[in-house]
Amino acid sequence: MRILLYNPDNGVTRNFMPHLWMFLLEALTPSGHEVLLIDGNAQPMDEAALARYVREQKIGLVGIGAMTRMIAKAYRMADAVRAAGVPVVMGGPHVTEMPDEALGRDGGARHADAVALGEADETWPRIVEDAVRGKLKDVYAPVDDFGQERKPTLQPYPTIPWNTINLDQFNIVPKPAYRWLKKLGAGWGTFRIIPVESGRGCPYGCEFCTVTGFFGDSIRFRTNESVVNELLLLKERAKKERGQIAVFFIDDNFAINVKRTKSLLRDIIAANAQVHWVAQISANLLRDEELVDLIAAAGGKWIFIGMESIDPTNLAGVNKGFNKPGEYAAVLERLAQRNVYAITSFIFGMDNDTTGVAERTLQQIRTWPPGLPIFGLLTPLPGTPLYTRLHDAGRLTRPKHWQEFIPFSMAHTPLKMTIPEAHAEVLDGWNRSYSPEAIAHAVESLDDKPLGYRINILIARLCFRGIYFPQMGPWAWLKVIAQNRRTIFNLVKEGFTGRGDVLARTPARSSARDSASSAD
Ligand code: B12
Numbered sequence: 402m403r404i405l406l407y408n409p410d411n412g413v414t415r416n417f418m419p420h421l422w423m424f425l426l427e428a429l430t431p432s433g434h435e436v437l438l439i440d441g442n443a444q445p446m447d448e449a450a451l452a453r454y455v456r457e458q459k460i461g462l463v464g465i466g467a468m469t470r471m472i473a474k475a476y477r478m479a480d481a482v483r484a485a486g487v488p489v490v491m492g493g494p495h496v497t498e499m500p501d502e503a504l505g506r507d508g509g510a511r512h513a514d515a516v517a518l519g520e521a522d523e524t525w526p527r528i529v530e531d532a533v534r535g536k537l538k539d540v541y542a543p544v545d546d547f548g549q550e551r552k553p554t555l556q557p558y559p560t561i562p563w564n565t566i567n568l569d570q571f572n573i574v575p576k577p578a579y580r581w582l583k584k585l586g587a588g589w590g591t592f593r594i595i596p597v598e599s600g601r602g603c604p605y606g607c608e609f610c611t612v613t614g615f616f617g618d619s620i621r622f623r624t625n626e627s628v629v630n631e632l633l634l635l636k637e638r639a640k641k642e643r644g645q646i647a648v649f650f651i652d653d654n655f656a657i658n659v660k661r662t663k664s665l666l667r668d669i670i671a672a673n674a675q676v677h678w679v680a681q682i683s684a685n686l687l688r689d690e691e692l693v694d695l696i697a698a699a700g701g702k703w704i705f706i707g708m709e710s711i712d713p714t715n716l717a718g719v720n721k722g723f724n725k726p727g728e729y730a731a732v733l734e735r736l737a738q739r740n741v742y743a744i745t746s747f748i749f750g751m752d753n754d755t756t757g758v759a760e761r762t763l764q765q766i767r768t769w770p771p772g773l774p775i776f777g778l779l780t781p782l783p784g785t786p787l788y789t790r791l792h793d794a795g796r797l798t799r800p801k802h803w804q805e806f807i808p809f810s811m812a813h814t815p816l817k818m819t820i821p822e823a824h825a826e827v828l829d830g831w832n833r834s835y836s837p838e839a840i841a842h843a844v845e846s847l848d849d850k851p852l853g854y855r856i857n858i859l860i861a862r863l864c865f866r867g868i869y870f871p872q873m874g875p876w877a878w879l880k881v882i883a884q885n886r887r888t889i890f891n892l893v894k895e896g897f898t899g900r901g902d903v904l905a906r907t908p909a910r911s912s913a914r915d916s917a918s919s920a921d
């Protein structure tokens with residue numbers, strides 16, 4: 402049977418990275434079947450195009466996975482596939498929380514022939530077999546023979562054949578630049594960010610988060626060997642195609658067991674399996690100097706930190722009191738000393754937020770080493786304790802907000818400001834963090850570092866700007882480049898004159914952030 406695994410886009414921003422679930426399920430598909438992958442972020446398609454593709458390719462089963470914000474599109478695509486006579490199975494965090502919605506048992510239309518609840522590693526082979534026999538069940542739950550929930554151990558973990566998978570659709574380098582860079586032999590003809598998991602589960606139970614409910618608070622890890630082998634495979638591929646590969650460790654909290662993380666990082670170093678990587682780690686775990694040393698030595702470049710708020714009352718209110726805003730600066734300095742920088746994520750619209758929260762947050766950010774601040778709104782995702790609390794308090798303004806995805810739009814009323822005020826705060830955060838002046842300031846604040854670091858933060862800032870201000874298509878990019886031409890020109894000039902190398906050797910230059918301006 403030919404199986405298509407499809408992940409829709411959110412219709413607004415593109416994703417920089419493919420979704421792991423597709424590759425994982427492909428690797429777990431029983432032999433004798435052919436699996437095709439389409440990520441809507443890399444290959445945008447509408448309903449008619451997907452239905453045509455499914456017919457032309459003689460697909461026998463379509464698997465669709467989606468987060469809550471893509472679910473409306475996922476349902477529309479599923480409807481089109483089913484109308485073409487091909488069965489659809491849906492999985493992922495949203496349908497796990499809302500299976501009746503997908504199956505049309507809540508009074509709405511049915512979108513899926515079957516739903517895979519929770520982690521589908523062990524149920525997927527069964528689903529494929531049932532589909533072959535034309536006997537799909539409505540619901541596949543990851544349970545043992547006694548009906549008890551069973552979580553995959555991740556040991557053993559399937560080998561994802563990264564060395565042979567066709568990754569053409571996931572090259573981040575734009576096509577015109579691809580040919581140019583390939584000719585130059587710069588080793589940048591391809592650049593791919595690959596999702597790798599080293600473990601699953603997070604016990605912290607933050608009120609807004611789906612993870613503790615979905616993956617459970619039992620933490621499971623792959624063996625170090627299996628992770629190291631995967632990195633080696635990726636490294637080998639990058640070398641063979643003279644391109645670049647970076648890894649996103651998608652673990653919710655990569656250092657949740659610090660002892661184990663250190664041992665993994667030591668093994669990565671020992672095997673010379675370092676690639677550049679990003680990981681998500683909560684600030685409290687980054688107090689450990691040895692851990693941060695190992696992160697840097699093992700190839701860690703960016704750490705995603707869910708700071709959420711600089712207000713301890715807010716943090717306590719969403720069960721994230723383990724975040725201590727007083728230590729954010731020290732944590733970021735500790736990372737920056739090792740040339741590791743942070744993606745700092747903030748949520749506005751929390752219960753103790755008042756107008757001016759963006760400016761107060763930016764005041765703190767300005768005192769930190771440069772990074773990539775991102776700002777979102779508190780969102781009641783289905784199945785979370787937050788959803789239940791706001792529902793019970795009658796505060797949900799759009800209880801089924803996912804039926805119409807509106808980016809950066811609240812679905813409940815905050816306590817101490819209005820919804821439009823919360824929206825304005827997020828806009829303010831993005832505007833002032835990603836203005837040409839702020840980007841120039843971030844780049845200049847690394848004046849004492851080699852040129853590569855400044856280029857890195859410039860590119861990262863230009864890309865991250867697109868999360869709020871979507872930069873779809875070459876014109877949008879040209880506009881951004883024109884707006885930031887001064888910073889880009891300075892770096893190019895420096896590249897040709899070699900000024901960067903001189904600066905790199907200059908000891909302890911006072912950085913631009915010490916003489917902080919109004920930017921960022
Ligand atoms: C990596 C990641 C991202 C990446 C993008 C996704 C990618 N390219 O990989 C980035 C960093 C960009 C991102 C962004 C966001 N993310 Co995110 N992200 C994750 C993260 C950490 C890992 C995803 C992953 O690969 N997991 C490992 C795989 C193996 O698990 P899985 O995807 O769930 O798949 C398993 C099952 O669900 C099932 N399954 C999944 N799909 C399918 C399909 C079929 C057919 C079947 C049978 C089974 C099946 O089988 C798989 C194997 O067991 C998850 C948290 C988590 N631990 O999952 C959050 C998570 C998915 N993200 C979440 C959110 C909210 C967001 C943002 C909205 C955050 C924000 N406020 O901006 C954005 C939206 C991005 C967008 N495109 O619009 C939520 C989604 C909750 C929900 N109900 O939708 C999660 C669960 C985290 C959370 N805090 O709750 N994210």
Ligand code: SF4
Pocket residue numbers: 603604605606607610611612613653654683707
């Ligand atoms: S620490 Fe992160 S992954 Fe864990 S529950 Fe909190 S938000 Fe979710």
